[in-house]
Amino acid sequence: MSLNDIYTPKQIEILKACRDTDWFMLINHGAKRSGKTQLDNDIFLQELIRTRDTAKKLGIDTPQYILAGYALGNIQDNILTELSNKYGIEFKFDKYNNFTLFGVKVVQTSHGSIGGLGRIRGMTAFGAYINEASLANQEVFDEIKARCSGPGARIISDTNPDHPEHWLLKDYIKSNADGILNFHFRLDDNTFLDPRYVREIKATTPKGMFYDRGINGLWVSGEGVVYPDFDQNVHVITRKQAEGITFDRTFAGVDWGWEHWGAIVVIGVKADSYYVIEEHAAQHKYIDGWKAIAKDIIRRFGNIPFYCDPARPEHIAAFQSAGISAFPGNNRVLSGIEAIATLMKNQMFFIVYDECPRFRYEIYRYIWKGNTGEPLKENDDVLCAIRYGIYSDIVVNGNGDMAETIKRARALKGLI
Structure with missing residues (x-):
């Protein structure tokens, strides 16, 4: 079995870039169902293994890693359930909803409101995975970034697009900063999707902003009337x-x-x-x-x-x-x-x-x-x-x- 049997060309491009670059932040952004989160879930597992190896060299028994989503339920649906279904991983949670995998303690937190700060304040993390990043409270996002101070720490994030003045787009995706990798996804980048599904999802998506964001993965605002399909x-x-x-x-x-x-x-x-x-x-x-x-x-x-x-x-x-x-x-x-x-x-x-x-x-x-x-x-x-x-x-x-x-x-x- 080759990489082409597992990943799309877009995903393989990103995996190679991650392998060949000493990156600090990876941002995969774009259309729904385009393969962003599936890829990031796999990179998340790779990063946990890398974190364990780094911590072992440093003599650290329990390295910590941040897993963030809009709410804990979103993390369960978008990441943990998908990994359980794909790889048969059984997550065992402590009373704080944290779990240990590959010898790394994974601290879950919500980033949709300022309340998520309390879960991570004061900790030293060897990395973070931020799901649905455009929905994050900016202060919580910045705190997650600040907590990733362990040697070699990296941040994975994925998001659907939002409006063109969004802080994530302006401050990170368009920043051209060293250490930030960002990749744009369109629906057509997911070459494993049934062509019939792609055809019909395009036909049934409202035109205008929702089509531009949901199908083409563009950071656009609406123009004109809100409901252009009303007839x-x-x-x-x-x-x-x-x-x-x-x-x-x-x-x-x-x-x-x-x-x-x-x-x-x-x-x-x-x-x-x-x-x-x-x-x-x-x-x-x-x-x-x-x-x-x-x-x-x-x-x-x-x-x-x-x-x-x-x-x-x-x-x-x-x-x-x-x-x-x-x-x-x-x-x-x-x-x-x-x-x-x-x-x-x-x-x-x-x-x-x-x-x-x-x-x-x-x-x-x-x-x-x-x-x-x-x-x-x-x-x-x-x-x-x-x-x-x-x-x-x-x-x-x-x-x-x-x-x-x-x-x-x-x-x-x-x-x-």
Whole structure:
């Protein structure tokens, strides 16, 4: 068996560069499913073996190594489970969720918030593996780097792209600093993927920013409207059509407002497609007015969940005190937008357009903000309510991974 049977040409290029270079930091960045993390997982094992050899020469019994991800669950899913499945490694964790492998103590920490600092502060590490690096809190990232002061320490990192002003891109990937290796991945670099999968993943990925990042691995911001795939000829249904559907479940999305419009939308789900069937939007409405609307929705649709903007916990509490099943909605903005954009792209999003006047106003005015890769906080109130509702429902029902949503879309289209 040769290297070509195990690794793609891109991965072999990186392995050779790592072998021939005295590097301090390796950053593999680019498209999803392009082979970045699979390669880094293997380099991680190689680095642990190298660390053990270095420590032995130095007479160090228990060298330490940092393994960081957005959260400990992400480390488990992206790295440890993959290594267990591939090599049969059984990880035995201590009470702090650390483990020892090849004679090296691996300290796990989350980098998504400043809380991750406590796990590594004061330690001396012989290296680090930082998964999903663009999601890291910059202070935690810098602390991990500072902790890697053991002789010959190296840092492995991988990430999907973010906006073009991101600190990881500007300060590290584009720095041309000695000791930093960085490699850009496109989806097509993963030559082991089924060509049919590649063809259909391209066809079902929303155009614009999500395609540029997810397929071409580019660090780009959005341009123009946030939902360019919305098409009145495809996504619009009538009230009569909506009434003819027996939904599998129904829920509501809520965005609080005052000067900005507040909104409650009612959304039904049928065979993995989402239908916005009611819109209630207003300015300068007090919480009692929104409670009255919610109770009327409950009277007609039953005790459905209301997924609400979590920024106003006192309003959520007021709903709950009134007997309304209100919950903080999932507020991962880009993930939520990508979820809805993917549904639109795959003809799995529908709306009673004629009866949703605020949606009609916003859908063509909701735009991206400059180079930040974030939407402009204008003309987004009903659209935010829809996002809170749909993305929370996706997460609650165990399908937070949009790759799975794409798989379902392909199944509905008869592609798998």
